[in-house]
Amino acid sequence: MTSNIKPAAKLGVFTLVIMNVVAVVSLRGLPAEAEYGISSAFYYLFAALVFLIPVSLVAAELAAMFPYQQGGMFRWVGEAFGRKAGFLGIWLQWIESTIWFPTVLTFGAVSLAFIGMDHVADSHLAANKIYTIVVVLGVYWLATLISMKGLGWVGKISKIGGIVGTIIPAALLVVFGVIYLCTGGHSQMNLHGSFIPDFSNFDNIVLAASIFLFYAGMEMNGIHVRDVKNPTVNYPKAVFLGALITVAIFVLGTFALGVIIPAKDINLVQSLLVGFDNFCAYFHAGWLTPVIAIALAFGVLAGVLTWVSGPSKGVFAVGQAGYLPPFFQKTNKSGVQRNILLIQGAAVTVLALLFVVMPSVESFYQILSQLTVLLYLIVYLLMFAAAIYLRYSMKNAKRPFRIGSKGNWLMWVVGSVGFIGSLLAFILSFFPPSQISMGSNTVWFTVLIAGVVIFVVAPFIILHFRKPSWVAQGSDFVPFHWEKDPEAQAKIKAAEAAYEAEQKAGEENG
Numbered sequence: 001m002t003s004n005i006k007p008a009a010k011l012g013v014f015t016l017v018i019m020n021v022v023a024v025v026s027l028r029g030l031p032a033e034a035e036y037g038i039s040s041a042f043y044y045l046f047a048a049l050v051f052l053i054p055v056s057l058v059a060a061e062l063a064a065m066f067p068y069q070q071g072g073m074f075r076w077v078g079e080a081f082g083r084k085a086g087f088l089g090i091w092l093q094w095i096e097s098t099i100w101f102p103t104v105l106t107f108g109a110v111s112l113a114f115i116g117m118d119h120v121a122d123s124h125l126a127a128n129k130i131y132t133i134v135v136v137l138g139v140y141w142l143a144t145l146i147s148m149k150g151l152g153w154v155g156k157i158s159k160i161g162g163i164v165g166t167i168i169p170a171a172l173l174v175v176f177g178v179i180y181l182c183t184g185g186h187s188q189m190n191l192h193g194s195f196i197p198d199f200s201n202f203d204n205i206v207l208a209a210s211i212f213l214f215y216a217g218m219e220m221n222g223i224h225v226r227d228v229k230n231p232t233v234n235y236p237k238a239v240f241l242g243a244l245i246t247v248a249i250f251v252l253g254t255f256a257l258g259v260i261i262p263a264k265d266i267n268l269v270q271s272l273l274v275g276f277d278n279f280c281a282y283f284h285a286g287w288l289t290p291v292i293a294i295a296l297a298f299g300v301l302a303g304v305l306t307w308v309s310g311p312s313k314g315v316f317a318v319g320q321a322g323y324l325p326p327f328f329q330k331t332n333k334s335g336v337q338r339n340i341l342l343i344q345g346a347a348v349t350v351l352a353l354l355f356v357v358m359p360s361v362e363s364f365y366q367i368l369s370q371l372t373v374l375l376y377l378i379v380y381l382l383m384f385a386a387a388i389y390l391r392y393s394m395k396n397a398k399r400p401f402r403i404g405s406k407g408n409w410l411m412w413v414v415g416s417v418g419f420i421g422s423l424l425a426f427i428l429s430f431f432p433p434s435q436i437s438m439g440s441n442t443v444w445f446t447v448l449i450a451g452v453v454i455f456v457v458a459p460f461i462i463l464h465f466r467k468p469s470w471v472a473q474g475s476d477f478v479p480f481h482w483e484k485d486p487e488a489q490a491k492i493k494a495a496e497a498a499y500e501a502e503q504k505a506g507e508e509n510g
Contacts, residue, residue, distance in 0.1 A: 011227050013234045013241075015159050020242030022162035022303045024217045025249050026104055027170060027296065031271035033211060033250075034258040038193040043211050044251050048243075051425070052215040054418030055380065056243045057403050058387045059219030060236035061411075064401040065390075068499035069478040070317040073219070073379060079480055080386035080393060083323075084463060089382045090318055091459040094311040094344075096375035099451075101304060101348045102136055103368045107272075108300030109135035114273040114293040126273075136352045139297075143304040144345050147312075150334040154309045158302045165299015169276075169292055170249045176279040177256030185282060189258035205428060212425040213373045214250060217307075218243060219383065230503070236401040272296075312340045322471035324462070329472050367444060370429050371451045377426040378456065384419040388412060394481060 011019070033040040062076045069075050071086070073093050078086020112135055113126035125131055146153055181187060218239060228235050257275045260282075265271075273293060280289045316337035319328045330339040351368065390397075391408045404410030432444045478495045479488035 010229045011155055012229055013238050015155050016228060016234065016238035017241045017245070018159045018162040018167075019155065019306055020218060020238055021245050021249075022158050022166055022299070022306050024215060024242065024246050025166055025170070026107065026214070026303060027166065027173075027249075027253060027272055027299075030250070030254045030257050031261075031275075033254045034189075034261065034271070035263045037189050037258060037263065038191065038195055038255075039198075040254045040258070041251050042195055044247065044254070047211045047215055047421075048247050050417050050421035051212050051380075052218065052243055052246065054384065054414045054421070055215070056218050056239045057414050058384060058418065060239045060401050061399060061403050062383070062387060062390075063219075063235050065394075065397060065399050067400075068495055071321075071477070072314040072317075073383065074314060074318045075480075077382045077386045079482070080389040081382070083480075084460065085382060087318065087323055087459050087463060088456065089379050090311070090314050092375050092379045092455065094315045095455050095458075096372045096379070097307045097311045098344050098347050099351060099368055099375070100307070100372045101140055102351045103372065104300060104303060105136040105139055105352075106132055108139050108297050108304075110273055111293045111296040111300065114277065115290045123274075133352050137349055139301055140304065140348050140352075141345060143301055143308050144341050146305060147308045147341060148332055148334065148336050148338065150336055154305050158306050161298050161302020161305070165295050165297070165302055167245075167249070169295055169299065170253050172292065173256045173276070173279075174252040176276075176283070177252075177259050180279060180282060181259060185259070187259040188262045189255065191259075202431075212422070213369060213376065215246065216373075216376050216380075218246075233400070308341065308344070312337055312344055316340050317477065319470075320472040320475045321477035322468065322475075323466065325470055326472070367447055371448055373429045374426060374448060374452050375455055377422045377429070378452075380422045381419060381426070384415045384422065388415040397481070 033043060036043065066075050066079070071078070072090060074086040074090035076086075077089040109132045110126040113123075113131065146157060228238075257272065260275050260278045261271055273289075273296070276292050277286075277289045280286050280292075315324070316329065316331075318324070319340070328337075328340055328343070330337075332338045388408075388411060391411050403414055430445070430448055432441055476495070479491050481492065483489070483492075
């Protein structure tokens with residue numbers, strides 16, 4: 001089925017860094033933390049230490065450890081805990097990204113609403129549910145059509161969109177904030193406040209727990225490890241550069257937003273655009289607001305593209321190995337997972353239509369964000385546990401990038417910190433934030449608990465009905481290391497030899 005597919009374009013370090021930043025960074029999250037003032041930096045740095053850095057380190061080791069084996073999260077978890085756990089990991093990664101799409105696209109809709117010059121009318125348009133649904137679905141399906149063109153298109157647009165729609169607006173936001181303060185602008189943020197937050201206020205801790213989702217995704221591009229030039233060196237390098245840029249954007253961007261908008265006026269959906277609008281008005285450059293709005297919307301498209309192609313590609317590779325019915329394995333002439341993308345699009349469409357039953361766009365945005373956090377954190381719990389376990393079950397395996405040069409103590413530290421941090425965020429994410437009108441708490445808890453149960457049980461139901469005929473003809477999916485039958489071991493050796501020959505040829509030609 002794949003014999004006529006052209007080899008995928010190879011990704012360089014710069015492209016992968018931008019794809020990582022685009023996958024992780026969304027400026028839409030800045031308003032949520034700007035409410036905390038100076039203490040927001042504590043949350044960002046704390047989450048970076050207990051989550052982003054552990055995720056980046058563990059993902060780098062696992063991706064470099066399995067450079068020629070497909071499956072991404074399925075491979076990493078499955079090598080440690082078996083097929084069922086591996087399938088649960090890749091399934092949840094795909095599902096949570098599907099649920100996440102309407103939330104990030106809501107931000108894109110708000111960005112587009114501010115293209116007009118009447119900002120009062122723009123704010124009303126941004127809060128209109130019908131407008132939001134139309135834009136969410138329009139942009140999502142555009143991203144899906146582009147994804148159908150293949151990884152080359154996704155990489156190019158993600159790189160351009162990441163620069164134009166995320167990095168440049170973030171830099172502008174920081175520069176605006178500095179110039180604003182240096183020219184005598186009044187700071188709405190108490191710059192002399194406490195760096196350490198008030199831990200006695202439980203509501204603050206609950207909303208701040210959502211910061212973990214801001215840092216989620218650094219491992220996602222591990223699914224493209226076979227498409228990276230010299231992955232054992234370049235993939236870890238791209239991960240660390242992406243992590244550094246991510247932290248800088250979040251901390252400095254939040255401060256800049258906080259100095260221009262009073263905490264009491266911050267809205268999780270609109271405040272980023274309102275902040276840019278306020279800066280532009282201060283500098284007498286109102287014409288710039290629509291330009292920034294268009295750039296931010298383009299950045300959203302780039303981020304969605306990265307996520308549309310990533311987890312769905314992982315599910316597709318796993319499906320071809322016999323874990324999904326043949327219907328899910330259909331591709332187009334570019335070798336792209338057509339039917340999976342169409343099913344994903346149908347799910348996004350249904351979720352977008354749920355706007356009509358929520359009391360506000362903001363409440364819909366928050367509840368879907370929380371469900372996304374919960375499902376993704378389960379994936380991270382599996383990943384951290386797998387990384388530690390593999391240090392013992394595959395102790396002699398090659399690790400071109402390794403956490404700690406000798407022994408396993410540093411892996412225990414990094415993996416345990418990441419696991420405990422993820423578990424804490426998982427528990428806190430069930431509590432509704434008091435800062436947002438959510439309507440009935442019963443609806444909140446019902447959606448979150450039912451959502452987690454349904455999506456965790458679903459992959460096991462699929463595996464229960466799994467049939468040998470589901471394995472795609474000519475599938476080159478590399479078996480797990482623990483599969484000891486002669487045929488599996490022969491496939492593993494053949495795949496390793498082919499990969500080494502490909503790398504050697506690349507070095508000679510490079």
